Amino acid sequence: MQVRFDTPAGKIVDIVMRFIFATGFVYFAICSTVLAQNDVDALQNFKAKLQQLSDDDHAVGIEIYITQGERQLLHETFGWQDRNKQTKMRKNAIYNIRSMTKPMGGTIVQKLIDQGKLKLDDPVSKFLPSFNNEKSRDITIEQCLLHRAGYEQGPPGRPWRTYGKLIDVADYWGKTGPTLPVGKQWSYADAHADIVAAVAEKVTAKSAKELLNEYIFQPLDLKHTFAAWTDDKKIIEQIAPLYRGSKGNWNRIWIPSDGALYPFTMYSQSVYSNVQDYSKYIRNYMSGRTNAIVSSKGIQRSFANRQAVNLPPGFFPIGEGKRLCYGHLWGFAIDPDSKSDQPYVIMHTGSDGTASYAFPDLDLVIIVMTQSRGTGVLPMIETAINKHLLPQVK
Secondary structure, eight states, rough: OOOOTTTTTHHHHEEEEEEEEHHHHHHHHHHHHHHHHHHHHHHHHHHHHHHHHHHHHHEEEEEEEEEETTTTEEEEEEEETTTTTTTTTTTTTEEEEEGHHHHHHHHHHHHHHHTTTTOTTTTTGTGGGGGGGGTTTTOBBBHHTOOSOOOOOSSSSOOOGGSSSOOOOHHHHHHHSSOOOOTTTTTHHHHHHHHHHHHHHHHSSOOHHHHHIIIIIIITTTTTTTSSSOHHHHHHHTOOEEEEETTTEEEEEOGEEEEEEESSSSSOOOOOEEEEHHHHHHGGGGGTOOSSSHHHHHHHHTTTTOOOOOOOOTTTTGGGTSSSESSSSSSSEEEETTTOOSOOOOEEEETTTTTEEGGGTTEEEEEEEEEEETTOOHHHHHHHHIIIIITTTO
């Protein structure tokens, strides 16, 4: 039946419909305001916690960067960039991200697999003669990516700064051999990443630095990320000095004017970056995205191995109640109660106090940067994320 609005009955219907629409709109607006206020409260509580951690001297300086999709939720700094000079932490400072380099090495391996230059079950000895011995011959590319090739964390016989080339470090590991049974257990070690870096150099005839630039930094237009030292004064001014210590006892151990920490590029460490660049990088590992650096098959391979790794309680609060795993040079956690085929969180930290977290199902990325080596602040920040942020982000 068609209602005519120029009749008395029609006018009543029109008034009722307008009232319903108006009140519905007001209700929606009120709900939206409440939800927005909850978001604001959550962010304010989180910022207050970070301010407290900074005031309590758990880190010299802290920078936090949070995005959901294209929306920036938070970008704040706390504390000092250079405490000795009384320089406050500045947004978009550049940090030595140490082991957050490892996932980038994994990205390059995925590219080489897609190009047919590598296979996961290839033995390292196929490319590096130093591994062609009884102790190292059976080590595969994937075992290195998964930190299951039997090496333990430690320097390559002598400080790596005394080596001239990356291949020299890899050759040391090949000739020395692993100390644990190959393929039997997870053992986090820089050796694994540096071995695959040497293999990548061999199969491409390009340096580790060139591969990072060609496969990651340039395609993503990462203007403040680099793997080799720079003489650009504008860039150097943005690099945070490095401190070592703990609450109440921080010592500055390196400043940018000291020059390069690394004699050559490694995939265990070496890269410098800022919060925005690394956020742009990690977002490429959220399934279903079209991007320039890793294929959908590469993403699947990266997180296909879901063997749990055993870590001390409280080591990664962000994965509390989840199954912690280590993929192809990426850490991640699986929610056993979720129907999603994606990880609950993708993550990696760096030993100078940096961390990255991506929650694919929430389209959420959190980047934390400090320049405070030895700090225990990252688990505290993860606990604050669990308490203040994640319950509000849907």
